[in-house]
Amino acid sequence: MTKQLLIVFFISLFLTLGACSTSTKQMPGDVISDDYEGGDPSLDDASTTGLEGEGGLSMGSLDDVIAQSGNVVYFDYNSAEIRDESLPLIMAAAESLTANPASQLRLEGHADERGTREFNLALGEQRAQTVRDLIMLQGVSGNQLDIVSYGEEKPAVVGSGEQSWQQNRRVEIIQ
């Protein structure tokens, strides 16, 4: 996965070395403006380059990503850290918000049942905030994101044990 990311990154970097405007004569190293998606690729933003179907990060719409792998970001115990595998969903969400500045997403934060209810309310919010912060780092306005924490009060799976708990430590991205 990482290797493909790097390839995508370097190719996109290569493509932007030339001018963005169209040129009448194709020279080696020139930007091929038809293929180039535009925008200003930054080091972190490999997903916006114009290499369709190259694998690595999904370039599909948010709906596509959700249809494929769900709308939920999962977390480790007592942690609000984003796992690598959550990045496609979060980036797709950021993209969707960027493309539609009038649109909004709600981030619902949750925790598993261990520990006190009030502390878990705060932990759920922390998780939602971490997702929000990452989305906002992509240039999305905070106005487009709404946060609610339910703590441990709305488990996805009722029951004790890690099988259940890991499914409850989550942020749901709601359109």
Next chain:
Amino acid sequence: MKILVRVIALSMFLFIGQSAHAVLEIEITQGVEGALPIAIAVFAGDTYSSPEAIETIVRNDLARSGFFDVLDKQRFPQAVVSSSQLNFKAWRDTGVESLLLGKIIQSGEGQYRIEFQLIDLIRKKRLLGNVIPAGTKDVRKVGHKISDLVFETLTGIRGAFSTRVAYVSTVSQGASKKYVLQIADADGYNARAIFSSSKQILSPAWSPDGSRLAYVSFESGNSAIYIQDIIQGTRARVSAKKGINSAPSWSPNGRQLALTLSASGSPDIYILDIAAKNLKRLTSGSAIDTEPSWMPDGKTLLFTSDRSGGPQIYQVSVNGGKAQRLTFEGKYNAAADVSPDGRFLALVNNSGNGFRVAVMDMQSKAMRVISNGNLDEGPSFAPNGSMIMYATADQGRGVLAAVSADGRVKQKLRLTEGDVREPSWSPFR
């Protein structure tokens, strides 16, 4: 500290009338060494006899407190008699030092006179005696009153048997859930719903005068804090800011609520003046600060903070300023509830063996674990400091349990349907 009353024998005439259908059942799940045995005897008399009522109420009250233990009926040295026929030596030989005799006489349609006397078998003296008139619906109240009087006479501590508990129960209705904020007698009887919702309810807290409950409700789609007048049934929303609004805790004078707000970006402790509607911020920083709890002198607050890495209990002045860390044992300490005399904290502790209720001495900082579940939470002191109610799991279902403050006697109060959690013990009436 505890007066070592050896044994109290209870002899009560059994009362007729329907036993209240208890939604919370009581069972004593752990006995105690060195407890004070109680005997319950049927008192021969000229009135009705049937199971339940005063004898059972008093027996359960005194046993649940952890100070007393009930003498088995099979060990009674004589059939219940009037006080004039008592064979003192025979009773003392069973280990009993005190004997509670009672009689219920019908005085009219649905009207009774409940007579009782508490006898010191060693000094052969009557310690207590009274007659209480009661209608059928007052029977439980009278029973608890008798328990209070016996308890106070023999321990020197004010009885808390006439108090109440608020809690949240959840019931599944098909695919959805119903959340109900309920109040019951402290033994679980006479439960009644005071607020019902399809959305989550959390953290009920009694006002110091027992007339109102503050609680968190998600009915608006986000957490918000409400205060409800229990008698009138009226309610007001007192905090609905962006982010978390939760963990309400009444000041000792009943005029302020400490609460948790995360509108600033991370959860912090604030004090809300209820009448003036203004807020004072007590903590700041990016850590989670929540679960405020007032010290009885109203000058400082305890709260939970993970500023040192994991949740621990801190103390801060009501004027804000530097917070002092109180707990150092275990990786997780939260949900502190201060004892009425301010000398102890009940809290949730995890030292590697799961989440348990512990009691910490504020002076020595010594901590003793008093529950034995894996997911115990929500400890709440009785207003006399002698017992703690908390939420635990039993066979996959949420139940409440009451434990004596020294951890020696536990009793589960089981709801017959759904899950029960978030207990809050009322003040004295």
